[in-house]
Amino acid sequence: MTPLVRRLAARAPVPVYPIAGFGMRDAVQDLRLEEGLVLVDTPRAAALLLVAGAIGPKHRDAVARTHDALPHPRATVLWGGDGDGLAIADAPRIDRAADVVPALCDLFARLVLGSRPTEEPILADEDPIEWRGVGPYGQGGTGMTGGTPYGRPMADLGPDRDGLRLDVVPVEIGPFFARLPAGLVLDLSVAGDVIVEAKVASASLGVEREIQMGAARSPFIRALSGPVAIAELEVARARDHLRWMAGALHAQGMPSLGVRALRLAHEVQPGDGDQVRNFGRWTARTGLFHWSLPSGAGRLAPDLPGMGLGPVSRAAGLPEDLRLADPSYQALGFAPRVLDADDVGARWRLRVEEAAAALDLAARAGDAFAGLTGMVESPRGRLTPGDAPSDRAIALIPRLLEGLEWSDALAALVSLDLDLDESGLAVSVDAAVAV
């Protein structure tokens, strides 16, 4: 009986919980195009844990806790990292440049068929506090449930804007929450479904500089230290926006359209602006701007002038764009798109328009090179060595999220398009220049 079930199970699409470490963000995202894999949102739904790229020491506990949250039988694949001090003895290590899919499928089949044992928990089996309540159900003692089971107290009362005193739950989201970039940890206080206070507890993967400097470079990072063709930059910009859209569509409940956006990101070539515009029109017909994105939420205007946050700034009516100062772009007649609304939806529309315009521009650019050195307008804004736009955007998060309902808060956060890899790479370029 069991062998038949196992043989059938071994042929199921492989459920993988991915942790996209440093430099592997795009590679992990591309796994969504694979038919034999399912990237799941919670480790409870996974059979395999994929640790891609490097993870800094400060997040290794979180990797271990994620690992232990997987049900049995479970296994881990390390892809393009150094093992990261994880106590998983015989996890397959796949080279960064190699295709990870066969390794995942093979490991999954062996795991399910029973020829590979399940992985034991990494963390020590200790309850934070040994807890024994009074009475048969532990109901006695002090406090709401008779003490503090598992060393965790109950949430405490706090004031609320409704004038009531109800529980405010402190919770840390991240660093490996499915809808957010790996490495971002939000320290939230939540009352009901509304975030009353938000802090950023971590905004990096915490990997060493040497690893960062060895990572693959996007055209925008290369543009910091040498000339890059405009066509290459603009196609990369369009692709980056489309990749953002793939994640954002998923966050709004449309993973299959997200896959389409991701495929488009791979396929677009200079001059394909209309393809992007068509796709943008399609996504607008999903009701996205009518009932899904919170209109008017996520405003940042008073803080924005001078921050150079690319689409976020330009969606708030600020024509901040380094390309305006670039003679090569001026020669091409470049004019940035600007919208006035300064909300989540405006950032979405602006990125679609910008991606399309970038592809048109790439077709016109011929083999012209960008004229600025030491700075570039990345898809997220003004990028200079040691100073990435996402770092500046992090500072806006507390004010952005306060008072928003959970799904609105997530949409607002996604609309910032945080890229912690870019921040790390900018720092490493800074180091290279200093040396």
Next chain:
Amino acid sequence: MSAPAAIGLVALLLVAGTYVVAVGDRWIAALAGGRRVRARTLLVAPVYSAALAMTTSRTTTERPDGPGWALAPALLTSLAALALAMVPLAPGIVAADPETGFVVFSAAIAFVMIAVFLHGWSPNSMLPLHGAYRYGAQALSFQIPFLLAMLATSLPAESLSLVRIVEAQAPLWNVVRQPLGLPLYLVVGLAVSFWGPLNLPDGDDLAGGTSAEDAGMARLLWGMARSSMLVAVAAMGAAAFLGGWHGPILPGPVWVIVKTLALLGLILAAGHLFARIRIERFVLVSWALLIPLALLNVFVSGAFLL
């Protein structure tokens, strides 16, 4: 129908329906994602995934409400079974036809809220708990328009029996007689079965919401329970609005199945082509738009009967 026969019939409908939903949803996801998949892959994928769930252990959390966690999928499935038992397949073929069939169906729908809330509450984890309370708001908003949309169909039948409601559609289907009814029913039906744009309790923003802590068999059973509810809603829609077994040439049960599949297709497609609705927006639309429209539907279709 005798109890064993009724149990067999409903079990058959549930198993077949769940399978159809699993295959159909994968197919539509592939179409919407511009992905080509072979028919054979589609047909066997649900079986493989179910087998995987059976070989995977269930996980637990710190201090969960264990009995509640087990009860949630069981309750949701049993409510779907109860709702399906009321659906007439052909003259004389219905698992149970009480005089108050419509009231029984409504009661089953009302209890869905309990099942979903229980499912989100039990793991004692933050994301499921948010999903649970969110469904509270969703359920309190959809109950009234859902019942009103259905109630209008019992006006021409002068009865709360679903067999009578189908019989009364012999001259003209309710979808024509009450043009507002079916669209309202489908929108709210999405909310009842928390599917697609109205999948707020198990949404992608909550990393799975009430099912975020489910592993192995728990995840499989909850998914099957959700699909069962979807099948029940679609089958009831076919009976109450699309004339049930009425139709030319083909035998009655075939018509019921065809109509149910058509509604399922609509719902599943909506699941992939529409963005998730904000909970606040849904609450507002339910109270300020759907309820008045549903009442309008009741009174206008009533006025035509006088």
Next chain:
Amino acid sequence: MVALGPLAVATAVTLTALLAVLGLWWFGDRGRGRRTSAPERVPFTGGRAPRVHAWNRYHARYYPMALMFLAFDMEMVFMYPWAVVFVSEGLIAMIEMGMFIGILLLGVLYAWRERALDWA
């Protein structure tokens, strides 16, 4: 069973489904009997351990709407029998229910104006 009528059959169907799924829950779990370690039981919010239990005195901000629901739910109770006798009673049934519902809908308008339907 047949003598007890269709409601008994419906009950039998419901209970059978309930018990069948509960049975699958208990017996269909391969990990049954496996001891879970403490870290395996930590609720998942992205990798960090929670500081407090998730259960709390949750601020369900939609409570005014829940109160409104109670009023409408009572109205539904009246509408079931009303729907059956509607055709035989004729215009008088329509007018009576119209007045009743009209007043309730005024309540919705008031609640809407008081921002009871949006909370975030």
